[in-house]
Structures are given as structure tokens and as C-alpha cells.
Amino acid sequence: MTNDNCPWVSGVVHKVRRQIAQDPSLNYEYLPSKGMRSFIQASLELLFGKHSQAIMENRVGGVHTVGDSGAFQLGAQFLRIWSRGAQVACIISSQKEPHRLIFKDLDYTVYEHSIWDPNQLCADPILLLDVVEHLPLGSILVIGSIIDCKLTQGQWAKLMFTIKSKQIFPFFDFPCQGLSTGDLEEEAIILQYFVSQGLEFFCSQSLSKNFGIYDEGVGLLVVVTLNNQHLLCVLSQLTNCAQALWLSPPATGARIITSVLCNPVLLGEWKQSLKEAVESMILIKEKVKEKLRLLGTPGSWNHITEQTGIHGFLGLNDQQVEYLIKQKHIYVPRNSRINFTCINTHNIDYITESIHEAVCFSKDP
Amino acid sequence: MTNDNCPWVSGVVHKVRRQIAQDPSLNYEYLPSKGMRSFIQASLELLFGKHSQAIMENRVGGVHTVGDSGAFQLGAQFLRIWSRGAQVACIISSQKEPHRLIFKDLDYTVYEHSIWDPNQLCADPILLLDVVEHLPLGSILVIGSIIDCKLTQGQWAKLMFTIKSKQIFPFFDFPCQGLSTGDLEEEAIILQYFVSQGLEFFCSQSLSKNFGIYDEGVGLLVVVTLNNQHLLCVLSQLTNCAQALWLSPPATGARIITSVLCNPVLLGEWKQSLKEAVESMILIKEKVKEKLRLLGTPGSWNHITEQTGIHGFLGLNDQQVEYLIKQKHIYVPRNSRINFTCINTHNIDYITESIHEAVCFSKDP
Numbered sequence: 001m002t003n004d005n006c007p008w009v010s011g012v013v014h015k016v017r018r019q020i021a022q023d024p025s026l027n028y029e030y031l032p033s034k035g036m037r038s039f040i041q042a043s044l045e046l047l048f049g050k051h052s053q054a055i056m057e058n059r060v061g062g063v064h065t066v067g068d069s070g071a072f073q074l075g076a077q078f079l080r081i082w083s084r085g086a087q088v089a090c091i092i093s094s095q096k097e098p099h100r101l102i103f104k105d106l107d108y109t110v111y112e113h114s115i116w117d118p119n120q121l122c123a124d125p126i127l128l129l130d131v132v133e134h135l136p137l138g139s140i141l142v143i144g145s146i147i148d149c150k151l152t153q154g155q156w157a158k159l160m161f162t163i164k165s166k167q168i169f170p171f172f173d174f175p176c177q178g179l180s181t182g183d184l185e186e187e188a189i190i191l192q193y194f195v196s197q198g199l200e201f202f203c204s205q206s207l208s209k210n211f212g213i214y215d216e217g218v219g220l221l222v223v224v225t226l227n228n229q230h231l232l233c234v235l236s237q238l239t240n241c242a243q244a245l246w247l248s249p250p251a252t253g254a255r256i257i258t259s260v261l262c263n264p265v266l267l268g269e270w271k272q273s274l275k276e277a278v279e280s281m282i283l284i285k286e287k288v289k290e291k292l293r294l295l296g297t298p299g300s301w302n303h304i305t306e307q308t309g310i311h312g313f314l315g316l317n318d319q320q321v322e323y324l325i326k327q328k329h330i331y332v333p334r335n336s337r338i339n340f341t342c343i344n345t346h347n348i349d350y351i352t353e354s355i356h357e358a359v360c361f362s363k364d365p
Numbered sequence: 366m367t368n369d370n371c372p373w374v375s376g377v378v379h380k381v382r383r384q385i386a387q388d389p390s391l392n393y394e395y396l397p398s399k400g401m402r403s404f405i406q407a408s409l410e411l412l413f414g415k416h417s418q419a420i421m422e423n424r425v426g427g428v429h430t431v432g433d434s435g436a437f438q439l440g441a442q443f444l445r446i447w448s449r450g451a452q453v454a455c456i457i458s459s460q461k462e463p464h465r466l467i468f469k470d471l472d473y474t475v476y477e478h479s480i481w482d483p484n485q486l487c488a489d490p491i492l493l494l495d496v497v498e499h500l501p502l503g504s505i506l507v508i509g510s511i512i513d514c515k516l517t518q519g520q521w522a523k524l525m526f527t528i529k530s531k532q533i534f535p536f537f538d539f540p541c542q543g544l545s546t547g548d549l550e551e552e553a554i555i556l557q558y559f560v561s562q563g564l565e566f567f568c569s570q571s572l573s574k575n576f577g578i579y580d581e582g583v584g585l586l587v588v589v590t591l592n593n594q595h596l597l598c599v600l601s602q603l604t605n606c607a608q609a610l611w612l613s614p615p616a617t618g619a620r621i622i623t624s625v626l627c628n629p630v631l632l633g634e635w636k637q638s639l640k641e642a643v644e645s646m647i648l649i650k651e652k653v654k655e656k657l658r659l660l661g662t663p664g665s666w667n668h669i670t671e672q673t674g675i676h677g678f679l680g681l682n683d684q685q686v687e688y689l690i691k692q693k694h695i696y697v698p699r700n701s702r703i704n705f706t707c708i709n710t711h712n713i714d715y716i717t718e719s720i721h722e723a724v725c726f727s728k729d730p
Contacts, residue, residue, distance in 0.1 A: 007394045021386035029372045030579045069612035214395045215616035247434035250615035251580035
């Protein structure tokens with residue numbers, strides 16, 4: 001959200017939208033079921049890098065989907081048909097994810113695990129490893145936002161070993177590349193690491209949030225396999241599923257994004273707008289922390305600025321959250337994970353003072 | 366297709382697309398899962414009329430979907446969950462429909478029946494009645510393009526009686542209102558008739574083809590129930606399904622269509638463009654018939670101009686179709702149903718001469 005409480009839109013998007021509307025040469029024919037070829041290519045290069053070994057080896061591909069929910073629906077349907085053994089889908093993330101609905105509807109047993117430790121006030125790698133170790137053989141592991149979960153070299157190795165030996169199928173949720181740190185490449189390192197370790201996986205890549213095209217359902221189901229033959233088989237089956245689901249995906253959003261990603265000047269403008277959005281987000285978090293410090297609110301509030309990304313935990317307990325909701329009409333989820341961009345110059349004083357009150361006056365558990 | 370073999374786009378769409386791109390006040394936030402409220406309202410009024418009794422009684426509603434495939438997927442999922450008894454989905458239409466895939470994937474037994482009689486060279490109401498009479502109790506009946514199937518008053522009554530007594534659930538496929546005759550109201554009469562007969566049904570309404578917005582997946586699953594209470598229950602469950610399928614539908618196409626439908630001047634321009642498209646389609650058919658007459662091609666070719674709409678049967682047999690494909694590289698489907706708008710001033714001579722040859726020279730069965 002912007003400071004005026006409107007959905008953030010990268011400035012370059014408005015410009016490209018106008019250009020596209022004025023282009024008389026454009027063809028508005030149905031897209032193929034696989035989606036817009038140039039969009040898929042550009043998005044994959046954004047994720048894995050222009051010179052990615054795996055892209056050159058033709059073992060990375062994608063199907064253009066209706067948003068990230070569409071990507072999960074498509075991927076889950078494929079797995080249901082072609083990986084009948086898997087009965088468990090486990091979602092690890094910092095928040096409750098809407099995809100659990102999709103897996104539940106397809107008769108998976110769904111486990112959900114938060115890796116946020118409310119006592120230590122940070123994401124805990126031990127929790128992550130523990131969850132994965134206790135999964136049944138052949139489970140699907142949906143890996144949500146774990147960028148704040150700092151694994152050591154040894155822990156990474158252990159995670160890889162467990163995933164491989166238990167034949168766990170990773171399904172990444174990658175909804176807003178660049179909006180955690182402003183660094184597009186850095187945020188995709190985890191995917192490149194999984195590729196380098198010789199794993200096959202799916203990834204739902206959404207480009208709605210980092211461009212600010214929320215109402216167009218721009219998504220991609222990314223497929224990484226060990227060789228081109230596997231890739232072609234999987235893409236062919238996914239295309240069949242997509243045909244039954246929506247026949248062909250919507251084009252406008254994908255067209256805007258492709259125009260930006262394929263034009264060095266526009267790409268530069270977009271990256272700059274991402275950096276600015278991240279900077280203003282960091283500024284908000286710092287202001288919240290500073291105001292709480294000035295109010296003398298008990299406790300350390302470093303975890304607010306230590307978390308990257310739009311969403312983050314305030315680190316409040318049930319009573320404190322209830323106080324905010326009932327006494328102050330600030331509707332925070334029970335786990336106190338909020339969208340920090342909803343705090344702006346107009347409401348920051350009210351919010352921080354309310355948090356202060358909640359911490360000081362709410363009853364102990 | 367236009368005469369230059371480009372997808373037809375209503376002129377008003379280009380204009381509105383430019384206006385929308387330049388509107389700084391627009392909000393690009395996610396749509397709700399049910400879709401764009403104003404789009405749903407405007408589309409329903411287009412279908413049932415602005416002063417429809419059923420709309421006033423609040424027993425007609427809709428969910429904005431990703432194209433017509435999305436509408437079928439959504440409706441079929443709902444029926445699978447909430448109408449477990451139904452095992453058969455029967456599709457009656459003039460052509461093979463892609464929705465059979467959707468019902469098959471949901472474990473329905475799918476029957477497909479064409480109501481085109483290749484001997485009489487017309488759509489046959491007796492075939493239609495016969496199919497419906499032989500359906501198992503509680504089947505789903507997908508009613509595709511049957512506008513050319515002229516039922517008598519008595520046949521309509523018989524059809525209604527069978528549908529009601531067998532508890533058959535009608536699911537209309539309504540992909541291009543206005544593109545058969547240019548008369549929007551006339552083409553929707555069949556739906557209004559079903560409403561007036563007190564039936565509950567679904568209808569997939571696509572507005573892609575009659576606006577020429579093919580690549581945006583603009584659809585609506587229309588729900589007609591007997592009362593408002595039923596409607597609210599059904600819409601609530603459909604919204605849940607839509608949430609899992611794609612979370613929220615794409616907005617651009619719906620926004621353009623709503624802008625046109627809600628503005629009397631633009632609406633007039635759109636209706637005019639539809640009429641012109643239909644007129645040029647009729648002209649093509651007449652030219653084809655005339656050219657075949659001039660070539661002295663054996664047989665009556667009146668069925669070409671008697672069929673309304675974009676698609677129509679050439680009325681060729683298997684050998685003749687094979688001749689066109691193998692000898693002339695004109696890739697006509699086996700039932701000889703073609704998109705007449707693909708015939709234009711550049712290819713009409715080649716096509717009619719090829720049909721002539723096929724009829725004269727292909728081997729008898």
C-alpha cells in the first residue's frame with residue numbers, strides 16, 4: 001500500500017499500459033493454453049538469471065497461470081494425477097497460506113507449520129528441519145516465505161539430505177520477488193541452490209505484487225526437471241490440465257510485464273521503483289520501532305526491523321492482539337503478522353500508541 | 366475473423382481500452398473471488414433484460430469467471446460436490462465441445478449428441494427430444510448452440526415436461542450472444558423461456574467473442590434459482606470453489622465490457638458493430654452459395670445461408686472432407702462444420718472451387 005492507503009503500482013506499469021492500449025498492431029487472439037511464450041521466457045530468466053545453466057539445458061519451463069492460486073491449483077492437480085502415492089502436503093511458511101484449500105479439496109492431508117518462534121521472536125531453522133524430518137516418504141512440501149530463516153551451511157546440507165532421502169517434492173511459493181530486500185537476484189538464490197543440488201521441483205511465481213498488477217492474475221507455474229525429456233512430458237500434461245481449468249490465461253498483465261522485462265530502460269525503471277518501495281517499507285518499520293522506543297514500550301522491538309518483506313510479526317501475544325482488536329479496532333491476525341505497508345503517516349501514531357497500551361495494559365495470559 | 370484474417374474486435378473496445386489506460390483514478394486492487402460486481406450486474410441484464418422479473422426477485426446471480434471454460438469448470442465442480450447423484454453429463458450441440466474434458470475429469474459419464482442431421486442438412490428437433498428422453502434421471506444437460514433447431518410449441522412443451530419429470534439440470538453454453546442474428550434480445554429468448562417455466566439452471570456466458578476480447582478470459586457463470594435463499598447458498602459455495610481455482614478473476618476485459626454496457630452511447634456503438642459483423646458474415650455465406658451455384662456444384666446449398674452464426678456445416682460427407690484436406694490442404698473438421706468468417710475475399714475462390722471439385726471428384730462412400 002502507498003502512504004495514501006492505495007495499492008502500490010510500479011510507475012512504469014502505468015506508462016506501459018498506456019503504450020499497449022495505443023498500439024494498433026497488437027493481436028488480441030486467444031493465448032495458447034500454455035500461455036504467452038515471451039512472458040514465460042522473461043519470467044524464468046528473472047527467476048534463474050539470463051545465463052542460467054538449467055535454462056540453457058532446456059530443463060526449466062513454465063505454464064502461464066491465472067495468478068498464484070491458479071499455479072497451485074494446476075500443480076496440485078498434476079501431482080494428484082501423476083504422483084498418486086503422495087498423501088500429505090505440508091506447508092511451511094510464516095503465515096497461514098490460502099493454498100491449503102487447494103490441497104484439501106484434492107484429498108491431501110494438509111499439515112501447516114509456522115517457522116516463526118514467538119519466544120525467540122525470529123524464524124527458527126530448527127523448526128524447519130524438524131518439520132521436514134517428520135514428513136512421510138514422498139510428501140509434497142510447499143515452501144512459503146522462509147527468507148528470514150537463516151540456515152547455516154550444515155543445516156542446508158541436512159535439509160537437502162532429508163528432502164532427497166525422503167523423496168519429498170518441493171513446491172515453492174514465490175509471490176513477490178524483489179519486495180523483501182529490493183535485490184531480485186538475492187531473493188532467488190534459494191531456488192538456484194535447489195537447482196544446483198539436482199532436485200526436481202515446482203514453483204509458483206507470481207508477478208502481481210512486485211509490479212502492482214493485482215487484478216490481472218499474472219502467475220507462472222515453474223517446472224524444474226533433471227532433463228529436457230522429463231520437462232516436455234510434464235509441460236504437456238500441465239497444458240492439458242490448464243485447458244480444462246481455464247482454456248487460456250488472461251493476457252493484459254503478462255503483456256505489461258513482458259514489455260518491462262524485455263526492455264532494458266523499462267527494466268531499470270522497474271527495479272528502481274522496487275528499491276524505492278522496499279526503502280519506504282524499511283522506513284515505516286524503523287519509525288514504528290523508534291516510536292515504540294520513545295513511548296517506552298517494554299520489550300525489544302528489533303524483530304520488527306530484522307524481518308524483511310512486506311509482512312512481518314509484531315510479536316504480540318493473544319491478549320495483546322485481543323486488546324488491539326477489541327479496544328482499539330485495529331484488526332490484527334491472531335499471530336500478529338501484519339502488512340507493514342498498511343501503516344502510514346496518517347495512522348502510525350494511533351497504531352504505535354495502541355501497541356504500547358496493549359503491551360502495558362492487556363491482562364497477562 | 367476480419368477480411369484480413371485478423372481476430373475481429375469491436376471498434377468500441379479499442380476506444381475504451383485507451384480510456385481505461387489513461388484513467389488515473391482506477392484502482393488495480395485484487396477483485397473479490399466473486400468477481401467484479403458491476404460486470405456481473407451488467408452481463409445479467411444483457412442476458413435477461415434490464416426489467417427481468419427474475420432479476421428483480423433476486424433469484425438470478427453470477428460468478429465472474431476466467432472465460433467460459435472457467436465457468437464450466439466452476440459449475441461442474443459445484444455439481445460434483447452438491448449433486449452427487451448425477452453421474453451423466455450430456456452435451457447437445459452442433460459441434461464437439463471442449464467442456465466434455467471438464468466433466469470427464471470430474472468422473473462424469475459424458476454423452477455427446479449432435480443435433481445436426483447430415484441427410485436433411487438441418488438441425489433436427491426430433492433428435493434433441495430423443496436425446497433428452499433417453500437420459501438417466503438427474504442428469505446434467507449441457508445445451509450448446511441450438512438456435513437453429515426450430516422447435517414447435519408442442520415440442521417445447523414436451524422438452525420442458527421431460528426435463529422437469531426427469532429432474533434434468535440444464536447448463537447452458539452461451540458463448541456469443543448477438544453474433545448469430547445481430548439481435549441480442551432474440552438470442553436470449555430461450556433462457557428467458559426456461560426462467561419463465563420455473564426451472565433452476567446454470568449458464569456459461571462468455572463475452573469474449575461478441576466484444577472481440579479473446580485474450581482476457583471474460584466469462585460469467587450465471588445461476589438461476591427459484592428463490593433468493595437458494596441463490597445465496599449456491600453463490601456462496603461457488604465463491605469458495607472460485608477461491609481455490611484462481612482466487613480472483615482478471616479485471617481488464619470485464620472493465621472494458623462494463624464500461625461499454627453501462628454507457629448508452631458506447632452500448633449503441635457496440636450493438637452497431639455487432640450488426641455489421643453479422644451482416645458481413647451473412648454476406649460471406651451468400652457469396653459462397655452463389656459461387657457454388659455459378660460453378661454448377663451438384664446439390665442444394667441453401668443450408669449454408671439457413672444456418673445462423675459464425676460456425677456452420679458445409680454439409681459435406683467424409684470423402685468430400687478428406688478430399689478437401691488431402692488434395693486441397695483445406696483443413697475442415699470431419700463433420701464439415703467451419704468458421705465462415707475464415708472465408709474472405711482472398712480465399713473464397715479457392716475454397717469454393719475446391720468444394721466444387723470435392724463434390725464432383727471425390728469417391729462415393
